[in-house]
Amino acid sequence: MSSADKLQTFLTLADCHSFTETAKKLYTSQPTVSNHIQQLENQYGAALFNRSGKSVVLTPKGKILYEYALKITSLYEEAAARLQQDAPQILNVYVSHYLGTYVLPDIVKRFNDKYPEESLQLHTCDYVELQKNLLQNRTNFSIMPLYETDDYIQTGYDVEPLFVEDLLLVISPGHPWSKRKMLYTRDLNFNRLLVPENDFIQSSLHQALKRTHVKVNIEYKRSIEAIKEEVRGGDTLAFLPYYAVNKSITSGELITRPVAGLQIKRSNGFVLRRNTKLTALEQIFYTYVKQSF
Numbered sequence: 218m219s220s221a222d223k224l225q226t227f228l229t230l231a232d233c234h235s236f237t238e239t240a241k242k243l244y245t246s247q248p249t250v251s252n253h254i255q256q257l258e259n260q261y262g263a264a265l266f267n268r269s270g271k272s273v274v275l276t277p278k279g280k281i282l283y284e285y286a287l288k289i290t291s292l293y294e295e296a297a298a299r300l301q302q303d304a305p306q307i308l309n310v311y312v313s314h315y316l317g318t319y320v321l322p323d324i325v326k327r328f329n330d331k332y333p334e335e336s337l338q339l340h341t342c343d344y345v346e347l348q349k350n351l352l353q354n355r356t357n358f359s360i361m362p363l364y365e366t367d368d369y370i371q372t373g374y375d376v377e378p379l380f381v382e383d384l385l386l387v388i389s390p391g392h393p394w395s396k397r398k399m400l401y402t403r404d405l406n407f408n409r410l411l412v413p414e415n416d417f418i419q420s421s422l423h424q425a426l427k428r429t430h431v432k433v434n435i436e437y438k439r440s441i442e443a444i445k446e447e448v449r450g451g452d453t454l455a456f457l458p459y460y461a462v463n464k465s466i467t468s469g470e471l472i473t474r475p476v477a478g479l480q481i482k483r484s485n486g487f488v489l490r491r492n493t494k495l496t497a498l499e500q501i502f503y504t505y506v507k508q509s510f
Contacts, residue, residue: 230266242369307337308336311356312347315441319460321339324506347361351490360379362485363484386454387472393452399475405454409433411437413457414438431479458483
């Protein structure tokens, strides 16, 4: 393991005061965190942390190393930037699978048409991968769903919402409810409901259904497209994000009906590393995307 990795472990532990939380943030094991700290303490011949129960705090010598570790990691980043100055600029944009499939392709196409001299690569990732890319400094920002219940993102990064969308109840045109203009929460009881395999969407749905005392038979599916296909072919229900279904609704393949007293919304936007200056190309793309909503 490199010195840079050990210093990153040291800085993270100093900031969150917990071996367990440090392991979670660095996507590694607690023994690995302990090993990194032990190696640093052996290397410098000094105790870097005082341990009190589950909490740890820097010793006076640990505070000295903390100041230098910040400078060292900053120099690593500066060196990487300098070495890449003469290389062709490629902007790697990391986004959620959902946004990369249903929302951003048209925006990226317009961006490429407006800035043909720039090179942009769109990478779609699951939610955990997006968190990891930010943590490991692979990117200065990600575009992703924003969940208030995700304390790690909400407290550790700058969050800038782009748009809020509804999770719409969708059914097939042949469903018995298609002739109704309004549904009520009691109508949903004991129906089969398809839900994407996404922890935060599931949590939002569970909270909304519990709040309105609705009892449904939930079945989880891996992809939104699989859910849409199944809904089109039968009497199944689904709550899906607006941009995933708006074209299907416009074409008549699916229909949506409001449910009185039940609204489920989700915010999407930028998650940016704090105290980090965007490159010129990142700033151009960031501004362009914000102006697109």
